[in-house]
Amino acid sequence: MSAMWDDFQREILGALGHPPLVLASRELPDDPLLHAMLRAAARDAHADDLDIVLRALPTTSSLRGNASGKRALWPQLRRFRRRTP
DSSP states (O other), X not given: OOSSOOHHHHHHHHHTTOOOOOOOOOOOOOOXXXXXXXXXXXXXXXXXXXXXXXXXXXXXXXXXTOHHHHHHHHHHHHHHHHXXX
8 A cells, every 4th residue: 555645635625624644754763673574575674565564473582592483574575575565
């Protein structure tokens, strides 16, 4: 899903009485593990589906020192990589 509305979509939303919303850019924490997971998923802080990816990934604190959790994460990261927007 794109964060930008095209002219037609803005016109339709306005006609329905809904102001078009623009997603603000998100500041990600300076966490090397989080950035490594995003790179492995072929994403960055400006990805259109960043919210979906972040909700699907486990928290970095749950992965620290958890080798089996990190191994279980790889298939999920590969699925995201295959579905690169």
